Amino acid sequence: METTIWQEFPQDEVLLLGISNTNNSNIINNFVEENNLTYPILFDPGSPGGVQGGNTYQVYYLPNDGSPYPRDFIVDQSGIIQYANNEIDTEWMLIVLNDLLSGGDIEIEFPFQENWNMIGLPINVSNSDYQFLFPDAVENTLFSFTDGGYAQETQLIPGTGYWLRFLSDGLSFIAGQSIDELPIELSEGWNMISGISETISVSSINDPDQLIIEGTIFGFSGGYEPAEIIEPGNGYWLRSSGNGEIFFHSALTR
DSSP, X not given: OIIIIITTSOTTTOOOOEEESOOOHHHHHHHHHHHTOOSOEEEOTTOOSTTSXXXXXHHHOOOOSSSSSOOEEEEOTTSOXXXXXXXXXXXXXXXXXXXXXXXXXXXXXXXXXXXXEEEOOOEEOSOOBHHHHOTXXXXXXXXXXXXXXXXXXXXXXXXXXXXXXXXXXXXXXXXXXXXXXEEEEEOSEEEEEEOOSSOEEGGGOBOTTOOEEEEXXXXXXXXXXXXXXXXXXXXXXXXXXXXXXXXEEOTTTO
């Protein structure tokens, strides 16, 4: 916590506070010295000591099976608890903190259907693992299409289309930084692609080498259908006459 959180972030962005359930200054000072701590240690008023906690503890107490109380919290700029854990997990805390501090994030809604879905990632995220983004997905069912065959994946890359399977209909919400323009690398033949953070029309795709074979962009919703627009979060089939690049642009960057 000292080196990974407190020393990593400016104090005007992230304030780290330790809360002690004892008001014994000797115990607190010894703990600080033994662990080389420099962040502030506060005392929780009303604490009788032990795991009962004091006034602050009573406000934030969250029952769970692993410990008498969560010991780590992240509270955002609006006072909302974004993280609570009874184990020190600085790796996960860094993900939450970076997301909160990134600024300008948008949230994309991902509706999915039972069985197979064609998806894409239209935003930049700090953790692109499919199990993190889609916790309801069936394990080991993320596939891209490369060199004429499917390849099992674990991470999603913007611009690439994927198959992903779910056991039931549902909805995911993913926050990240907007993607307003994106080059898409195409290979001759069929490609699985995805778009940017904004819905764009197929006719607005910048295709300088005329690679896209007309009438060969298809979406999937229980079956294939020709696509007139590229929607954020969806994957699409596209057939190319050769190798090269096409470019997606939002209305603001065209």
